[in-house]
Amino acid sequence: MKMKNTVKWLGVASVLMLSSTAGAYEAITVTNGGTISGKISFNGALPANPTLDITKDKEVCGTGIKADYYVGSGGGLGNVVVAIEKIDKGKAYNKKEIIAFDNKKCMFVPHVTTAVKGQKLGINNSDPVLHNTHLYHGAKLKTLYNIALPLQNKVIKKKIRKPGVVTVKCDAHEWMLSYVYVFKHPYSTVSAANGSFAIKDVPPGNYKVKIWHEKLGEVTKDVTVAAGGTAKLTHSFSK
Amino acid sequence: MKKSALKFGLFVTGIGLIASVSMAVTSKPASNSSSSEGFYTTFFKYSSETGNIKPVGKSPPVTPGLIRYGEWSYRGLCIGCHGVKADGNGAVWELADKYGQGHKLPRKPRDFTEAIYKVRSTPSGSLPTDTDLFSAISRGLVADEDMPAFKFLPERDRWAIVAYLKTLTDRWEEEKDDQEDPIEVSSPTVPTAETLVAGKRVYELMKCAKCHGELGKGDGPSAPHLKDDNDLPIEPRDFSDASMFVAGSDPESVYTTFTTGFDGTPMPSFADFLEEKERWELVWYVMSLRNDWDLEKARAEILQMNNPDKAPG
Numbered sequence: 001m002k003m004k005n006t007v008k009w010l011g012v013a014s015v016l017m018l019s020s021t022a023g024a025y026e027a028i029t030v031t032n033g034g035t036i037s038g039k040i041s042f043n044g045a046l047p048a049n050p051t052l053d054i055t056k057d058k059e060v061c062g063t064g065i066k067a068d069y070y071v072g073s074g075g076g077l078g079n080v081v082v083a084i085e086k087i088d089k090g091k092a093y094n095k096k097e098i099i100a101f102d103n104k105k106c107m108f109v110p111h112v113t114t115a116v117k118g119q120k121l122g123i124n125n126s127d128p129v130l131h132n133t134h135l136y137h138g139a140k141l142k143t144l145y146n147i148a149l150p151l152q153n154k155v156i157k158k159k160i161r162k163p164g165v166v167t168v169k170c171d172a173h174e175w176m177l178s179y180v181y182v183f184k185h186p187y188s189t190v191s192a193a194n195g196s197f198a199i200k201d202v203p204p205g206n207y208k209v210k211i212w213h214e215k216l217g218e219v220t221k222d223v224t225v226a227a228g229g230t231a232k233l234t235h236s237f238s239k
Numbered sequence: 240m241k242k243s244a245l246k247f248g249l250f251v252t253g254i255g256l257i258a259s260v261s262m263a264v265t266s267k268p269a270s271n272s273s274s275s276e277g278f279y280t281t282f283f284k285y286s287s288e289t290g291n292i293k294p295v296g297k298s299p300p301v302t303p304g305l306i307r308y309g310e311w312s313y314r315g316l317c318i319g320c321h322g323v324k325a326d327g328n329g330a331v332w333e334l335a336d337k338y339g340q341g342h343k344l345p346r347k348p349r350d351f352t353e354a355i356y357k358v359r360s361t362p363s364g365s366l367p368t369d370t371d372l373f374s375a376i377s378r379g380l381v382a383d384e385d386m387p388a389f390k391f392l393p394e395r396d397r398w399a400i401v402a403y404l405k406t407l408t409d410r411w412e413e414e415k416d417d418q419e420d421p422i423e424v425s426s427p428t429v430p431t432a433e434t435l436v437a438g439k440r441v442y443e444l445m446k447c448a449k450c451h452g453e454l455g456k457g458d459g460p461s462a463p464h465l466k467d468d469n470d471l472p473i474e475p476r477d478f479s480d481a482s483m484f485v486a487g488s489d490p491e492s493v494y495t496t497f498t499t500g501f502d503g504t505p506m507p508s509f510a511d512f513l514e515e516k517e518r519w520e521l522v523w524y525v526m527s528l529r530n531d532w533d534l535e536k537a538r539a540e541i542l543q544m545n546n547p548d549k550a551p552g
Contacts, residue, residue: 130446146364
């Protein structure tokens with residue numbers, strides 16, 4: 001019985017080793033890395049954010065709150081994910097980094113963030129009401145985790161195990177919404193409110209770069225990064 | 240030719256299931272001692288139940304033969320609801336959902352290609368254990384699930400279906416290194432009047448009433464807005480009716496339910512917020528919300544369980 005289990009686990013282990021070397025990201029020393037930077041903008045006036053229908057816990061959540069789908073200033077568009085689509089080797093990153101994620105006044109903070117597969121979300125509840133942080137994976141919105149947060153200010157750490165778009169909702173407050181875009185590598189960022197962004201220490205080469213906004217969709221652009229250089233990347237979304 | 244014959248077979252299976260399921264449902268365990276219940280449960284053997292069913296024998300080794308056998312069992316028994324593609328779009332679901340005919344299932348059948356399982360012994364986000372799947376097939380999922388019990392099948396057949404279900408998604412392969420162990424459930428404490436008072440406090444602290452209501456009737460302020468992974472409305476459990484406890488109405492199953500949560504539903508995991516002692520207090524408080532529950536009887540059962548040598552009394 002025990003013997004059999006050992007054999008089984010050996011088998012599992014060998015399959016694991018094979019599969020983990022296949023798709024995994026490898027950290028190397030990047031000495032001559034370049035930067036991809038630029039600005040994401042929006043053509044014309046930003047669409048208006050709808051007023052959220054706050055159905056409960058109004059004393060904590062407030063009323064007349066606007067959604068945070070479109071954020072921008074000076075023609076720039078914030079909360080846009082910019083990331084290299086595929087890169088197998090590159091800069092090291094902190095695997096133990098805890099990505100701060102708060103439930104505050106019945107809104108998720110931040111609204112859009114990125115993570116590397118295997119990193120942990122540090123989920124907090126700043127409100128004196130019950131929230132639950134329900135993570136859904138992919139376009140089909142299938143449960144990844146569903147964590148209750150009945151008590152205030154206790155950080156719960158949860159590993160993100162799959163790459164892709166993770167939609168975060170709260171079943172207790174149906175208007176709450178945010179996104180965590182998970183990649184296999186650390187070459188991702190979210191544009192600031194003025195639309196600016198920078199991805200640093202990119203090994204020289206040709207890349208496809210994904211530009212994603214929750215409501216405006218996704219485009220992919222070709223970018224060439226020269227050793228020690230800066231590759232400019234801009235994109236303008238329109239409705 | 241072959242294909243149409245298969246289709247006809249499926250149709251017959253589907254109709255059989257519709258009939259048996261609807262009959263099983265009309266004879267809920269709540270209608271005790273009615274003669275019809277005896278008839279349906281013995282004749283159709285499909286009545287789902289809330290007692291947890293664990294395998295008695297050892298699970299057979301997973302071989303291509305066992306998986307094939309599981310596949311044929313699936314085609315015969317499961318396809319009517321879970322569908323040809325095992326995505327939950329079976330004839331029973333589609334007939335009612337798209338065409339408004341036949342038996343309307345209250346919940347969409349499980350999509351095995353996504354493998355998001357509600358009743359598990361593993362933490363939220365983890366795949367269930369093989370025994371979890373075996374138990375679900377055996378006892379069915381009562382209440383809003385309409386998943387019939389297949390405990391009448393020999394254990395080997397049920398294990399074969401488990402083995403087949405695991406081939407319908409890449410998740411078992413992909414998540415091997417991330418798979419978390421089942422939660423540990425200690426032996427139930429012996430409930431007292433004080434346990435129930437403490438449990439009520441835990442119930443309040445964990446804000447269970449938000450969905451389940453102050454008295455556990457499933458009527459909390461969040462109840463009307465809840466939806467499942469299929470974006471279909473879902474109701475929080477009414478604790479007064481033990482025959483509706485999906486994961487089982489024994490203390491261990493209640494413990495497991497709030498610890499792991501029900502993936503694919505709004506029921507979250509409370510694992511990170513409860514100490515061992517509080518968990519049992521909460522279990523007993525939730526049990527005390529059942530209509531049929533009696534403190535003295537429960538005490539006697541636990542004492543008997545802890546000291547099986549002593550005669551009850």
